[in-house]
Amino acid sequence: MLSREYALSEDTKEEDLVALVEKLNKDDEIHGILVQLPLPKQIDEEKIINAIDPKKDVDAFHPANVGKIMIGNFDYLPCTPAGVMELIKETGIEIEGKECVIIGRSNIVGKPQAMLMLHKNATVTICHSRTKDLKEVVKRADIVVAAVGRPNFVTADMVKEGAVVIDVGINRLENKKLCGDVDFESVSKVASYITPVPGGVGPMTIAMLMQNTLTAAKLTLK
Ligand code: NAD
Numbered sequence: 001m002l003s004r005e006y007a008l009s010e011d012t013k014e015e016d017l018v019a020l021v022e023k024l025n026k027d028d029e030i031h032g033i034l035v036q037l038p039l040p041k042q043i044d045e046e047k048i049i050n051a052i053d054p055k056k057d058v059d060a061f062h063p064a065n066v067g068k069i070m071i072g073n074f075d076y077l078p079c080t081p082a083g084v085m086e087l088i089k090e091t092g093i094e095i096e097g098k099e100c101v102i103i104g105r106s107n108i109v110g111k112p113q114a115m116l117m118l119h120k121n122a123t124v125t126i127c128h129s130r131t132k133d134l135k136e137v138v139k140r141a142d143i144v145v146a147a148v149g150r151p152n153f154v155t156a157d158m159v160k161e162g163a164v165v166i167d168v169g170i171n172r173l174e175n176k177k178l179c180g181d182v183d184f185e186s187v188s189k190v191a192s193y194i195t196p197v198p199g200g201v202g203p204m205t206i207a208m209l210m211q212n213t214l215t216a217a218k219l220t221l222k
Helices: 014-026 045-051 063-071 079-091 110-119 134-139 201-221
Strands: 099-103 123-127 143-146 164-167
Touching: 014 045, 063 110, 079 110, 079 164, 079 201, 099 110, 099 134, 110 123, 123 134
Parallel strands: 099 123, 099 143, 143 164
Antiparallel strands: none
């Protein structure tokens, strides 16, 4: 894979970033475009995502690709949720019919995660900052996906014995160490499977991005 990095300055104008995206849209050497978010405040994120050619949108953030994920007939995998699905697949545990609880409802993790699990016939619940009795809801889950962005948010008393626990969170502590949304120490004693942070979902997200890039190249050859 050819990889080109454009590290633009923080004061880049919105129209300049749009122009770069449009240039790459037309470049036959480039099959996939990823704009690293978040963007500086002078740039409208939605405008930039919408400028990416949906056929080169390997992050699957463009509304056309989001819509396809919702319907279940999609070219590109939403990278982080797809990585989570791969991790669950590796356990050999069947998702169909399972109670899956996702904590977090962002457009990049929570919502597409729910869709992928629904497409696999799970019973899916999405929890968020206004959810009442969060502990009770999470305790029902056979599979828990935590994407909150709060260190050690999920504790052992919230998790059913034998549940699969996938930790999407990446939090930087004051001592500069990385930690997830799940209190690994205590939850690993009740979960049947648990992912570490770092070294769990993060590398899978990158692997799925590579897969999308390959898919993008193949689509242009069709
Ligand atoms: P976000 O901030 O957009 O969303 C957080 C979600 O958590 C929100 O939907 C909010 O409703 C929910 N939430 C916040 N407080 C809550 C509470 N007290 N109770 C219940 N729900 C609550 O974050 P995001 O972009 O979805 O990312 C979530 C985490 O995952 C972050 O730590 C981020 O760094 C990490 N992340 C990791 C990867 C990866 O590749 N591993 C990819 C994307 C995001």
